[in-house]
Amino acid sequence: MAILVFILKNRTITKNIIISYILLHIVFTAYCWINLNSTELVYFTFDSAGVLMLAVLSLLLIPTVYHGFVYTKTDKTRNFNIYHTALIALVTSMTGAYLANGMTVLWIFVEATTLSVAALVYHDRTEKALEATWKYVFICSVGIAIAYIGILLLSFIYGRGDAPILSFSSFLNLASIANPLYLKIAFVFVVVGFSTKMGLFPMHTVTTDAHSVAPPPISALISTTLMNVGFLAIFRVYTLFSSTVILPFMNNVLILSGILSLLVAAGYMLKAKHMKRMLAYSSLENMGLVAIALGIGGIGYYAAFLLIILHSLTKASLFFHMGQFFRVLHTFRLDDCGKYMKLHPAGGLIMLTGLFGILAIPPSGLFISELMIFKGLVFNNQWFLLIVTALLLCCIIYALSTRVMHIVFSDPRDIELQEPGIIKPAETISQFVLLGLVFFMCFYQPPFLVEMINRSIVALP
Amino acid sequence: MVNYLIVLFAVTLIYISVAERFRIYAGLMGLQGFLLFGITLLELQEVNTTNLVIIASETVFFKGLVVPFLLFRIIKKTGVYKVHKLAMPGFYLLILTIIALILSLVLSKALVNPYINTEYMTIALFCLFTGMLLIVTHKYILSQVIGFLVIENAVFILSLAVGNKNPMLINIGILLDIFVGVLILGMFALRLKPHTLELTRLKD
Numbered sequence: 001m002a003i004l005v006f007i008l009k010n011r012t013i014t015k016n017i018i019i020s021y022i023l024l025h026i027v028f029t030a031y032c033w034i035n036l037n038s039t040e041l042v043y044f045t046f047d048s049a050g051v052l053m054l055a056v057l058s059l060l061l062i063p064t065v066y067h068g069f070v071y072t073k074t075d076k077t078r079n080f081n082i083y084h085t086a087l088i089a090l091v092t093s094m095t096g097a098y099l100a101n102g103m104t105v106l107w108i109f110v111e112a113t114t115l116s117v118a119a120l121v122y123h124d125r126t127e128k129a130l131e132a133t134w135k136y137v138f139i140c141s142v143g144i145a146i147a148y149i150g151i152l153l154l155s156f157i158y159g160r161g162d163a164p165i166l167s168f169s170s171f172l173n174l175a176s177i178a179n180p181l182y183l184k185i186a187f188v189f190v191v192v193g194f195s196t197k198m199g200l201f202p203m204h205t206v207t208t209d210a211h212s213v214a215p216p217p218i219s220a221l222i223s224t225t226l227m228n229v230g231f232l233a234i235f236r237v238y239t240l241f242s243s244t245v246i247l248p249f250m251n252n253v254l255i256l257s258g259i260l261s262l263l264v265a266a267g268y269m270l271k272a273k274h275m276k277r278m279l280a281y282s283s284l285e286n287m288g289l290v291a292i293a294l295g296i297g298g299i300g301y302y303a304a305f306l307l308i309i310l311h312s313l314t315k316a317s318l319f320f321h322m323g324q325f326f327r328v329l330h331t332f333r334l335d336d337c338g339k340y341m342k343l344h345p346a347g348g349l350i351m352l353t354g355l356f357g358i359l360a361i362p363p364s365g366l367f368i369s370e371l372m373i374f375k376g377l378v379f380n381n382q383w384f385l386l387i388v389t390a391l392l393l394c395c396i397i398y399a400l401s402t403r404v405m406h407i408v409f410s411d412p413r414d415i416e417l418q419e420p421g422i423i424k425p426a427e428t429i430s431q432f433v434l435l436g437l438v439f440f441m442c443f444y445q446p447p448f449l450v451e452m453i454n455r456s457i458v459a460l461p
Numbered sequence: 462m463v464n465y466l467i468v469l470f471a472v473t474l475i476y477i478s479v480a481e482r483f484r485i486y487a488g489l490m491g492l493q494g495f496l497l498f499g500i501t502l503l504e505l506q507e508v509n510t511t512n513l514v515i516i517a518s519e520t521v522f523f524k525g526l527v528v529p530f531l532l533f534r535i536i537k538k539t540g541v542y543k544v545h546k547l548a549m550p551g552f553y554l555l556i557l558t559i560i561a562l563i564l565s566l567v568l569s570k571a572l573v574n575p576y577i578n579t580e581y582m583t584i585a586l587f588c589l590f591t592g593m594l595l596i597v598t599h600k601y602i603l604s605q606v607i608g609f610l611v612i613e614n615a616v617f618i619l620s621l622a623v624g625n626k627n628p629m630l631i632n633i634g635i636l637l638d639i640f641v642g643v644l645i646l647g648m649f650a651l652r653l654k655p656h657t658l659e660l661t662r663l664k665d
Contacts, residue, residue, distance in 0.1 A: 108633060
């Protein structure tokens with residue numbers, strides 16, 4: 001389909017192909033859900049964690065394509081087609097990464113996501129876009145190379161020639177008899193490498209610049225479903241080694257990475273001057289919380305999955321909205337923004353509800369997951385960690401809420417506002433629906449979701 | 462013979478870490494490509510001929526010829542010959558490189574495994590640390606690309622160590638060359654002016 005879109009120089013055909021692709025993706029997700037735990041084409045297994053992330057991707061794909069159509073409306077046909085070719089490639093790569101049942105296959109798909117994201121970030125063809133794309137490819141390349149070294153170290157504990165894909169199932173028995181030092185080093189390499197995708201410290205810088213220039217629907221994918229790819233990669237290796245003696249070491253690595261992510265996010269959010277960068281740092285904060293949740297174990301495992309799913313819905317809605325935000329205010333610079341509620345009331349409402357959603361203020365569903373994390377910290381008597389986490393979250397809440405309130409209600413600081421663009425009310429529907437789902441889940445989590453999360457974490461101690 | 466090539470490779474790494482001219486970097490990257498070609502031919506005895514030809518030709522053509530050629534072209538077009546003045550002085554880098562070498566020796570000793578030669582592990586880890594040092598301590602993006610190329614060579618050496626049993630791992634590792642291509646072409650697209658080599662437009 002991607003090749004067809006690239007070859008055929010016709011917008012209508014491209015649109016039809018993209019819509020068919022969405023439908024196909026949804027049908028495929030349903031097929032995976034029905035045939036849970038079955039293996040297809042040797043390299044792919046429809047396990048609960050992968051299918052759950054795939055369902056989130058399918059759900060977000062519809063608004064992503066819709067907002068993509070709006071964003072690329074005035075583009076030349078060539079750019080329009082390149083955008084949609086890269087989008088299909090990105091979604092297909094993410095789908096492959098979710099369902100891959102081996103380390104090497106997973107790595108190949110992660111590598112493919114980098115190339116397709118690069119094409120999408122460079123969509124506007126500006127010097128800034130080029131710089132952001134170059135930085136993105138460079139940091140991702142280094143991260144992916146480091147992750148591959150981790151995978152090669154794992155291949156040494158495998159040490160046989162009959163399983164070149166290094167399937168996850170084949171590791172289960174070998175991990176327990178391997179040299180723990182190998183496992184520790186491999187885990188550190190994998191975490192550092194795949195944190196380029198998850199957006200965790202120390203490779204968190206990878207997406208911040210990309211967000212500044214990427215089309216908003218693409219920012220939505222980079223900040224949600226692509227981060228889920230990184231999370232899933234780290235989660236799979238964590239699950240493999242969770243029955244070995246290195247479990248406490250892995251927990252410490254994740255907690256350290258999580259706390260440092262929160263620290264960096266809080267520091268940058270207090271001085272951020274760009275709305276999309278602000279949201280990028282908010283993603284870093286949430287991924288930090290996910291890492292802490294995994295690291296504390298027990299109730300934290302469930303909280304990590306719930307948080308990552310709800311974060312995907314909330315952050316995607318905010319990034320989808322950034323397209324309209326720019327058309328109204330003509331800038332992302334915080335000092336130049338203001339009076340948003342007056343200029344675009346529906347948008348102002350999305351900013352406010354999105355603020356509540358992303359900061360986990362009740363009735364946001366994220367509140368439940370963060371409450372679980374704090375419960376886990378209390379159960380584990382990790383009081384120091386709890387205090388540090390709470391303090392950093394306070395800084396983040398202060399930074400984000402003051403800036404969003406300024407945008408929504410105050411006058412811009414430096415300049416007069418330009419004539420606002422016209423936004424169709426229908427454009428805000430997807431954001432309201434996604435945020436509605438997030439708030440709904442504060443009161444009720446559907447049994448199928450609870451069951452899928454529980455199945456995903458069943459192998460963990 | 463393989464051991465001599467590996468030792469020579471280690472020497473090139475030490476030289477890279479203290480070099481201050483981009484031309485030396487480009488030349489050393491080419492030399493590393495040819496050394497890796499030699500190691501590939503000598504090490505991969507059990508791999509079938511087709512696979513060996515693919516891996517060896519990719520190594521000599523891409524790593525040994527194309528990459529150095531493109532690097533020389535970038536240097537000529539930009540007119541930037543020396544590493545940035547804010548890069549760490551060579552003496553300190555040399556000390557850090559020696560520490561990295563000692564750390565690699567200690568680590569590879571601790572990671573003794575029947576499936577891998579200690580020499581490969583040592584040189585791969587040393588290569589990785591050197592690449593990281595180049596990325597962290599240098600400011601120009603060309604130095605950082607060299608750092609990535611060195612890390613990529615670390616991946617290649619490590620995959621060679623299991624290449625006889627799992628040649629698929631070498632083939633997959635070669636995919637990293639796609640990124641090398643993209644990064645180098647990206648540098649051409651950046652219009653190759655000296656000021657663009659710092660990439661500081663995007664800030665908070």
